[in-house]
Amino acid sequence: MKSIIILCFIGIATATLSTDSDKSIETPCPPKNQFGEIAADQCCGNIEDCEIVATSRIVDDNGIGKYDEFIKYTNEYLTRSYEYFFLAAQFGTYAKERPGFEKLLSGLSDSAWNKGIEMIKEITKRGFSHKFILNKETATIMSSANVTELVAIAKAAEIEKSLLVRANDIHRHHSHASLDASHSCGYDAGLSHYIAEEIMEEKTETVRTLTGHANQLKRLFAQDPKLYPLSLFMFDKHLQ
Amino acid sequence: MNKFGILVAFAVCCFVSVSADTCDLTAKDHFNNVEFVDMKRKCILETEDQIKKEITASLKYLSLAAYFSRDDVNRPGYAKFFFDAASEEREHAKKLIEYLQMRGRYFDLEDSAISNINIGSLVKGSEKAELLSLGSEWMKAPEASKNKEVSAGLNALRTALKMEAVVTGSIRNLIATCEAEQVEGKKNEIFNDYHFADYLTGDFLSEQYQGKRDIAGKISTLGKMIRDNGAELADYLFDKSLQ
Numbered sequence: 001m002k003s004i005i006i007l008c009f010i011g012i013a014t015a016t017l018s019t020d021s022d023k024s025i026e027t028p029c030p031p032k033n034q035f036g037e038i039a040a041d042q043c044c045g046n047i048e049d050c051e052i053v054a055t056s057r058i059v060d061d062n063g064i065g066k067y068d069e070f071i072k073y074t075n076e077y078l079t080r081s082y083e084y085f086f087l088a089a090q091f092g093t094y095a096k097e098r099p100g101f102e103k104l105l106s107g108l109s110d111s112a113w114n115k116g117i118e119m120i121k122e123i124t125k126r127g128f129s130h131k132f133i134l135n136k137e138t139a140t141i142m143s144s145a146n147v148t149e150l151v152a153i154a155k156a157a158e159i160e161k162s163l164l165v166r167a168n169d170i171h172r173h174h175s176h177a178s179l180d181a182s183h184s185c186g187y188d189a190g191l192s193h194y195i196a197e198e199i200m201e202e203k204t205e206t207v208r209t210l211t212g213h214a215n216q217l218k219r220l221f222a223q224d225p226k227l228y229p230l231s232l233f234m235f236d237k238h239l240q
Numbered sequence: 241m242n243k244f245g246i247l248v249a250f251a252v253c254c255f256v257s258v259s260a261d262t263c264d265l266t267a268k269d270h271f272n273n274v275e276f277v278d279m280k281r282k283c284i285l286e287t288e289d290q291i292k293k294e295i296t297a298s299l300k301y302l303s304l305a306a307y308f309s310r311d312d313v314n315r316p317g318y319a320k321f322f323f324d325a326a327s328e329e330r331e332h333a334k335k336l337i338e339y340l341q342m343r344g345r346y347f348d349l350e351d352s353a354i355s356n357i358n359i360g361s362l363v364k365g366s367e368k369a370e371l372l373s374l375g376s377e378w379m380k381a382p383e384a385s386k387n388k389e390v391s392a393g394l395n396a397l398r399t400a401l402k403m404e405a406v407v408t409g410s411i412r413n414l415i416a417t418c419e420a421e422q423v424e425g426k427k428n429e430i431f432n433d434y435h436f437a438d439y440l441t442g443d444f445l446s447e448q449y450q451g452k453r454d455i456a457g458k459i460s461t462l463g464k465m466i467r468d469n470g471a472e473l474a475d476y477l478f479d480k481s482l483q
Contacts, residue, residue, distance in 0.1 A: 095346050140358070143355060
């Protein structure tokens with residue numbers, strides 16, 4: 001008898017619990033235009049009545065630009081791509097003659113450009129338009145003048161790491177899983193997944209490679225500055 | 241900046257200050273004044289300016305591609321066409337850089353236009369592409385016209401043709417400069433950069449004229465389709481042919 005009563009209690013408690021959680025799971029910021037329940041004949045008779053607005057958005061940004069950070073991030077890739085482009089150009093001149101460094105920086109430029117294009121496609125898949133908005137720092141990026149090999153590598157390492165850190169921030173913004181709708185307005189599991197898998201994974205490798213190069217060059221110089229020009233020559237050979 | 245950043249910046253600063261004497265920053269000194277670079281100043285500067293224009297064109301194409309990628313525009317064929325065009329313009333900029341490298345241009349000079357490009361503002365102004373002086377009507381997204389005679393696709397292709405015409409004109413001016421530049425300090429001497437003029441004519445102008453012909457053909461076909469079938473259907477079908 002006792003066990004039956006206990007089972008009953010457990011049953012009631014579970015039922016209450018599940019009802020509670022059902023209530024609290026809300027769709028955060030539902031999109032304005034739902035088009036699933038429009039009557040099939042609505043658009044047949046009079047075209048003026050046809051109010052179907054189809055959108056790929058799964059969350060609305062409520063006009064406050066919840067996806068703006070991702071868009072700015074995309075534009076930073078395009079900007080960095082051209083920054084690397086000119087950085088690479090310097091190492092292909094006769095006086096610098098470092099084809100290995102040129103190849104490395106040119107590769108960074110190409111991958112930033114291609115990723116930028118991919119991210120434009122990614123944001124439009126989600127029903128948002130790409131805009132050419134930039135954050136303050138990105139807006140002032142200039143092509144750089146004469147820099148040494150180590151400065152170029154250290155600069156690249158810094159850029160790639162700042163992009164990785166930023167990706168981490170944007171991921172957090174879109175993956176703030178909360179059952180409270182008001183706190184999870186930017187929640188987008190698909191975009192978080194994209195950021196983690198398609199951006200951060202690759203970027204982590206790049207940052208590691210570049211910081212490794214920077215540390216190696218630094219040690220080569222520190223151990224024997226007189227041999228450094230030769231060290232650079234050999235280092236460049238191995239980058240080719 | 242985080243701790244690592246500070247460390248790297250510090251290391252770099254130290255390195256630069258220590259290495260100034262030992263590092264070979266002035267490799268040109270090894271040439272014992274043997275002058276082998278014969279490309280002239282004005283021609284070089286105009287080439288560098290052309291590089292900026294190619295980059296501007298690449299970004300303008302990117303803005304068109306982004307427009308056609310929108311879910312409420314839905315023209316994947318046009319988007320692909322303009323994404324490809326954007327990357328192609330970027331390749332043109334790369335080819336010009338490689339040419340300058342081959343001819344001995346060294347990008348550390350103060351007068352080098354490409355050492356001081358504000359890339360951020362170029363990206364920000366992608367849609368307007370001010371450097372190409374296209375005029376205000378070409379500086380916006382290619383919305384369809386209200387009178388249903390001009391589709392968004394037709395508008396964008398016209399913008400592309402306008403842009404290619406501007407770039408072609410700019411390359412022609414560059415050739416004119418490079419094949420008849422007065423040599424500095426020598427009043428009656430004119431330098432004709434045969435090789436560069438030939439390269440620009442053969443490689444760049446050929447591609448420009450072929451590109452313009454391709455876009456013009458597309459405009460013509462689409463224009464005829466619109467006249468017979470209406471802008472929306474014509475744009476929809478033409479987009480399929482671009483995919």
